[in-house]
Amino acid sequence: MTNSLGDIQNSNAIIIFGANPAVNHPVGFQHFLKAKERNNAKIIVIDPRFTKTAAKADLYAQIRPGTDIPFMYGMLNIIFENGWHDKNFINDRVYGMEDIMAEAKNWPIERVADVTGVKADLIVQITKLYASAKPGTLVWAMGLTQHTIGTSNTRMAPILQLALGNMGVAGGGTNILRGHDNVQGATDFGCLSDSLPGYYGLAEGSWKYFASSWGVDFDWLQGRFKDPSWMGKNGFTLARWWAGVLAGNEGEDAIHNAGTNLKALFVMGNGITSTAQTKKVKEALDKLDLAVFCDPFVNEGAIITDKQNDVYILPAATQFETAGSVTATNRSGQWRYEVIKPMYESKPDQEIMFELAKRLGFYEQLIAGMGKGKDFVWPEDATNEISRVIKTIGLTGWTADRLKKHTDNWHMFDEISLAGYGEMTGEYYGLPWPCWTTKHSGSPNLYDISKPVKFGGMGFRQNFGLEHEGVSLLTPKGSAPVGGVQDGGYPEITKENIEAVLKITLTEDEKAKMGANWKVDKSNLIVEKCLEAGIAPYGNAKARAKVWTWADPIPKHREPLHSPRTDLVKDYPSFADKKDHWRVDTRYVSEQTKQDWAKDFPINLVTGRLVNMNGAGVENRASKYLAKLTPEMFCDINPDLAGRYGIRDGAMMWIHSPQGTKIKVKAHYSYSVTPDRVFIPIHFAGVMEGVDLSHKYPDGTLPYATGESANTITNYGYDIVTQIPETKGGLCQISRA
Ligand SMILES: Nc1nc2c(c(=O)[nH]1)N[C@H]1C(S)=C(S)[C@@H](COP(=O)(O)OP(=O)(O)OC[C@H]3O[C@@H](n4cnc5c(=O)[nH]c(N)nc54)[C@H](O)[C@@H]3O)O[C@H]1N2
Ligand SMILES: Nc1nc2c(c(=O)[nH]1)N[C@H]1C(S)=C(S)[C@@H](COP(=O)(O)OP(=O)(O)OC[C@H]3O[C@@H](n4cnc5c(=O)[nH]c(N)nc54)[C@H](O)[C@@H]3O)O[C@H]1N2
Ligand SMILES: [Mo]
Numbered sequence: 001m002t003n004s005l006g007d008i009q010n011s012n013a014i015i016i017f018g019a020n021p022a023v024n025h026p027v028g029f030q031h032f033l034k035a036k037e038r039n040n041a042k043i044i045v046i047d048p049r050f051t052k053t054a055a056k057a058d059l060y061a062q063i064r065p066g067t068d069i070p071f072m073y074g075m076l077n078i079i080f081e082n083g084w085h086d087k088n089f090i091n092d093r094v095y096g097m098e099d100i101m102a103e104a105k106n107w108p109i110e111r112v113a114d115v116t117g118v119k120a121d122l123i124v125q126i127t128k129l130y131a132s133a134k135p136g137t138l139v140w141a142m143g144l145t146q147h148t149i150g151t152s153n154t155r156m157a158p159i160l161q162l163a164l165g166n167m168g169v170a171g172g173g174t175n176i177l178r179g180h181d182n183v184q185g186a187t188d189f190g191c192l193s194d195s196l197p198g199y200y201g202l203a204e205g206s207w208k209y210f211a212s213s214w215g216v217d218f219d220w221l222q223g224r225f226k227d228p229s230w231m232g233k234n235g236f237t238l239a240r241w242w243a244g245v246l247a248g249n250e251g252e253d254a255i256h257n258a259g260t261n262l263k264a265l266f267v268m269g270n271g272i273t274s275t276a277q278t279k280k281v282k283e284a285l286d287k288l289d290l291a292v293f294c295d296p297f298v299n300e301g302a303i304i305t306d307k308q309n310d311v312y313i314l315p316a317a318t319q320f321e322t323a324g325s326v327t328a329t330n331r332s333g334q335w336r337y338e339v340i341k342p343m344y345e346s347k348p349d350q351e352i353m354f355e356l357a358k359r360l361g362f363y364e365q366l367i368a369g370m371g372k373g374k375d376f377v378w379p380e381d382a383t384n385e386i387s388r389v390i391k392t393i394g395l396t397g398w399t400a401d402r403l404k405k406h407t408d409n410w411h412m413f414d415e416i417s418l419a420g421y422g423e424m425t426g427e428y429y430g431l432p433w434p435c436w437t438t439k440h441s442g443s444p445n446l447y448d449i450s451k452p453v454k455f456g457g458m459g460f461r462q463n464f465g466l467e468h469e470g471v472s473l474l475t476p477k478g479s480a481p482v483g484g485v486q487d488g489g490y491p492e493i494t495k496e497n498i499e500a501v502l503k504i505t506l507t508e509d510e511k512a513k514m515g516a517n518w519k520v521d522k523s524n525l526i527v528e529k530c531l532e533a534g535i536a537p538y539g540n541a542k543a544r545a546k547v548w549t550w551a552d553p554i555p556k557h558r559e560p561l562h563s564p565r566t567d568l569v570k571d572y573p574s575f576a577d578k579k580d581h582w583r584v585d586t587r588y589v590s591e592q593t594k595q596d597w598a599k600d601f602p603i604n605l606v607t608g609r610l611v612n613m614n615g616a617g618v619e620n621r622a623s624k625y626l627a628k629l630t631p632e633m634f635c636d637i638n639p640d641l642a643g644r645y646g647i648r649d650g651a652m653m654w655i656h657s658p659q660g661t662k663i664k665v666k667a668h669y670s671y672s673v674t675p676d677r678v679f680i681p682i683h684f685a686g687v688m689e690g691v692d693l694s695h696k697y698p699d700g701t702l703p704y705a706t707g708e709s710a711n712t713i714t715n716y717g718y719d720i721v722t723q724i725p726e727t728k729g730g731l732c733q734i735s736r737a
Contacts, residue, residue, distance in 0.1 A: 002173035002446040003137065004330035004432065005031045006415045010171030013133035015044040015126075017068055017157060018143015018728070022052035023611040025177050028329075029053070031415075042133055044126050046071060047143060048606050049636070049679055050672040059126050062674060064117040065604055066147050066560040066729035072156045073557070074112030075127045076163055077104040084131040086165025092479040093460060094162045095471065096546030099554045115557070115568060131164060135171035142179075142608070146728040148574055148588065151721040152555035159545050159555070167543070168447035170417075178329035180615070181319065185327030188393060188433075189386070193235030193582065198390035200519070202232045209520045213389040214369035226258045234582050237723045239276060241265070242284035243584045253587070256580045264290040268316070268349055271616020272301030273685035276725035278711040279661050282306075282688070294352050297618045298701045300685040303693050304709075313698075315346040322348035324379035325386075325403050332418070332430025332442070333398050335407040350378065387438075391519045394434020394537075396527065397442065406430055418444045428456065436527050436537065447543075452483035453536050462492045462539025468548060473541045484534030492539035493518050493526050502533040551575055551720055560729035561588065561717040562597045562658055564604055564676065569593070575720050582723050591716055601658050601731035603641070604677035607710045608728075617683030621703035633663075633687070633707025636670040636679040637734075644675075645734055652737035654690075655680070655713055657730070663708035664690040664737050678732065685709045690737075 005028040008014060014032055021029040033056065035041035045057040046068065054060045063071055079085050080101050090097045113120040130136050138161050144153040158167070158174050166172035178184050190197035200206040211218035225231045236244045236257075244262035247255045255261070265288055272293075275281050285291055285305035293299035294314040302311055320339040327333055342348060347355075357363040369385045370376035380400035387398040406413075406429060413420050413429035420427045431442035436453075443456035451457030458481055467473055474489025485503050494517040499506060506514075506529075515521030518530070518537040530537045546553045552575075559565060559572045574588040612629040613620040620626040635655060637647065647653045649669040655678070656662045664687075665680065673679050686693050686706025694702055710727075717726030 001175045001178070001330045002167065003170070003175055004332070004418055004444060005175075006418060007170055007173070007330075007445060008032055008137055008139075008175065009035045009038065009416045011035050011041050011135055011137040012039055012171065013042045013044065013130050013136035014139060015046070015130050015136060016053060016057075016139045017046045017153075018145075019139055019141035019177050020047065020051040020053045020143075020608065021139070021141075021177055022056060024141065024609050026611060028177065032056075042129055044130060048604070048673070048677060049608075052611075059122070059129060061116075061118040061122055061126060064115075064564075065606055065677070066149070066563070067116040067557070068144055068153050069149065069156050069555050069557040070107055070112050070115045071118065071123070072160050073104050073107035074109060074116070074123050075130070076100065076160060077107050077112075078109070078124060078127040079131050079163060080104055082131075085163045089165035089167075090163065092475055093167075093542055095468070095473055095542040095544045096554070097159075097163065100159055100163070100545050103554055103556070115565075115572075134164070134166065135169050136161075136164065136166050137172055137175050138166070139175045139177060141177045143728055145719075145722075145724055146726060147724075148561055148717050148719055148726050148729075149555075149558050150719040150724050150726075151550075152552055152558075155545075155547070156555040158543070162543055162545065168445065168449060170445055170448075173445060176329075182326035184329055184331065185325070185333075188327055188390070188395075193237060197386070198392045198395065200392060202234075204232070205520070207231060210389070213522070214365070215371075216365045216368055220365070230258060236262070236584070237582045238270065239718060239723050239725050240582065240584050240586075242275070242277075242280045245284035245287050246280065247584065252585075254585045256583050256585075262288075264288060264292075266292045266294075267299060267301060268294045268352070271618060271685070272299060273304060273709045273711060274616040274682065276711050276714040276727050277659065277661075277716065278304065278685075278688070278709045279659075281711075294349065295618075296346065297622055298697060300616065300618055303686060303696045304688060314352060315344065316352065317342035317346040317348040321346070322350070322379075325383045325398065325400065327433075328430060330430075330444075331432040332428075333403045333406070333433075333435075334430055335400070335404040337407075350382075388522075391521065391524075391527070394436045394440075394443075394527075396524055397431050397435030397438050397440045398433070399438060402431060402438070418442075426455075432456075434458070436531055437524065440531070449479065449481045451481065452534050453481050454483075454531050454534070457481035457483075458536040458538075459489070459540035460543040461536075462490070462541035464541075464544060466491060466541075468544075473544070475540055475542055480540050481534060481536060484536075486535060486540070489540045489542075490535065491541075493530055493535065493537050495521075495526070498526060498529060502529055502535055504529060504533065559592070560726060561592045562601065562715045562726075562729075562731040563592070564598045564602065564731060566596050566598045578720065581718070581720075586718050586723070587716070588720070597658055597731055601656070601733045602676075603732050603734060605655070605657075605713065605715070605730045605732040606673070606677055606679045606728060607682050607714060608679065610681045610683060613681070613683035615683065616685060618685070618703060620683065621686075621705040622701075624704050627704035630681070630683075631705045632666050633684040634666045634668040634681070635734075636668050636673050638671060638673050638675040638678075639669045641675040641678070641734075642667055642669060645736060647734070647736055654735045654737050656733045656735070657713035658715055658732075659713075661712050662689055663687075663710075663712050665708055678734065680710045682710045682727075688712060 321342040323338040370381035383400040418428040428442040477488040513523040518526040684707030715730030
């Protein structure tokens with residue numbers, strides 16, 4: 001999120017692509033409703049289903065899944081043609097918008113209407129409303145990301161905001177509603193297989209910075225890998241770990257894993273049945289040597305597998321039985337206090353990890369970064385370690401003491417601006433990152449140049465070179481955070497350029513203490529000097545609309561791998577197949593053109609969430625009262641479609657996937673979906689392809705509700721950059737059960 005949930009109350013228009021906050025972020029959604037009540041803000045919803053959020057919208061477009069890029073180009077085309085774009089903002093702060101303007105011309109309104117299934121008049125009405133009611137905020141979530149073109153979608157949305165000059169202003173921004181409790185923290189912390197904590201890359205320099213910050217020997221770290229080259233390579237993703245077990249080193253979906261398959265799986269805080277293509281997951285689980293599930297509930301990974309030996313269920317404590325810092329969707333930190341001691345024999349996750357590290361022989365190294373040998377204080381010393389080491393996103397100010405003070409005084413902050421009162425004056429709630437120093441205020445809205453850096457101001461980051469194809473990527477004069485010694489663009493700050501950019505002279509002592517650049521400067525002197533000079537340590541450059549190193553330098557529409565519009569596939573084909581994509585060869589165009597999928601699977605499959613359940617759902621299905629609200633797995637189906645197949649309301653039906661899998665669910669008549677698509681929730685497990693697995697739960701652990709897992713039938717398909725599964729755009733066929 002560039003801004004915050006509270007800041008949405010400053011918006012005059014709110015456009016929501018592929019998110020259903022009334023259901024999935026119901027507390028945060030109150031800010032949307034307050035914007036509506038207080039500023040008469042208009043809410044616009046773009047979703048293939050008429051959701052509870054759509055019910056609160058002023059304008060609603062029922063888009064065909066996977067066509068948000070044409071929709072946004074359609075909007076941009078209208079905006080550019082009418083001159084509604086923010087020319088000064090684009091000139092000063094955006095690189096590559098000309099290419100977007102050229103592509104937008106390829107999307108005249110009739111074409112957009114045909115591809116997206118939204119009426120031309122409505123697209124014009126939405127565009128007019130959104131372009132005129134400023135500031136406007138753009139909100140998205142999984143409806144944009146879970147596609148083969150997910151990353152293109154998530155670039156298109158900021159481009160729309162940049163074109164309208166809606167970035168770096170209160171009430172504007174791109175407000176991406178994050179998922180799990182602390183998922184922002186988990187991402188920042190580096191629970192990803194292509195980076196170190198804080199988004200530091202896997203280059204040797206970053207490893208060395210971490211080795212020395214953690215107080216461990218670099219050679220020892222390197223020695224943990226099969227050979228040094230593996231230290232710099234992406235690992236598997238959660239989406240396709242199963243290929244690491246099942247696939248060979250050659251052939252379809254071959255893996256590149258130093259010649260070996262994966263043999264063990266250790267799961268901490270994931271439901272596993274939430275992974276696309278659950279039957280593959282089951283096959284992989286069956287084939288493992290060892291499977292361990294650390295979970296407060298019986299993880300249904302352990303239920304779907306037929307593996308008889310070496311499956312362990314470790315009782316993890318819940319979030320209420322442990323403490324530490326967590327990060328909210330708007331980059332604010334919070335302190336979480338322990339509510340009760342861990343119950344029965346359960347252990348908090350960190351204790352499980354410590355015990356594991358002891359047995360695997362690297363406990364000393366694991367705790368070394370906390371600085372006090374075996375006498376470290378958990379979790380404070382862990383939080384302080386993070387604040388000491390992670391510079392890239394500015395976590396230096398996040399000491400345990402400060403975060404606690406914010407949480408203890410949460411009532412002393414304004415819910416809209418996040419600004420503190422009384423003794424919290426001069427700080428924003430939760431010190432939203434970047435929080436550059438232990439005195440810094442935190443940064444409530446990213447890229448806001450109307451504030452000094454000291455109070456959260458900054459330009460766009462200089463991260464992609466100083467120029468591209470002879471064009472400067474730095475901003476021109478007059479476009480820099482206010483109050484700085486530079487009033488135009490500048491590079492990120494290094495020991496070498498600091499004196500020139502900041503117009504200062506360093507003492508010999510300062511030079512000796514300083515690291516090579518702001519990201520690896522353990523003294524934090526570079527950052528402190530920057531703040532004094534009103535300079536953002538990461539530089540001040542233009543946002544780039546064009547990512548010249550990617551498969552699609554500007555976002556392009558590409559039909560889903562399994563598209564209901566075979567006629568459009570040849571105009572908008574998917575990507576070329578990609579080798580060694582997070583260690584797995586991944587099919588794109590070859591899968592898309594393997595057969596005329598739409599002929600045998602004519603119905604769009606949309607998956608998503610329910611308000612009373614979460615994720616894989618076991619936590620909620622194990623609760624009597626929550627389970628009672630949706631006791632059975634179901635499918636929302638338009639009566640017109642159901643009628644064609646002779647499926648009655650409340651009758652059982654089969655849904656079949658292009659992969660040859662099927663699920664048996666209860667038909668639920670609903671006009672929220674059009675007759676060309678169905679919707680299924682993602683929260684069930686415990687039944688597979690019509691077979692009830694209830695007998696496999698350990699005594700006394702059978703949830704109050706079980707059902708087919710949506711992911712048994714989600715289609716093959718993975719994002720070209722991140723490998724997120726295409727669980728929001730696929731096809732299916734239905735039949736009476
Ligand atoms: N109650 C509850 N709250 C939750 C969760 C939960 O499981 N239950 N999960 C949490 C997590 S982990 C996450 S990530 C968030 C997710 O929050 P959301 O992203 O809001 O969740 P979804 O319901 O999966 O998807 C949102 C909408 O995208 C629409 N959609 C599908 N395909 C497309 C498309 O191609 N284009 C557009 N424009 N829209 C599309 C769907 O119809 C759906 O209404 O919610 C979080 N909050
Ligand atoms: N078809 C389809 N599939 C999807 C999605 C979709 O929209 N459509 N959405 C995807 C998204 S965005 C997400 S985030 C995933 C969500 O899927 P999961 O991450 O699988 O969702 P959860 O059910 O929240 O899983 C959390 C697990 O952790 C356990 N747990 C809870 N607290 C703790 C704890 O403190 N410690 C430990 N060790 N365990 C704990 C819970 O009991 C549960 O088993 O699903 C993805 N899958
Ligand atoms: Mo999520």
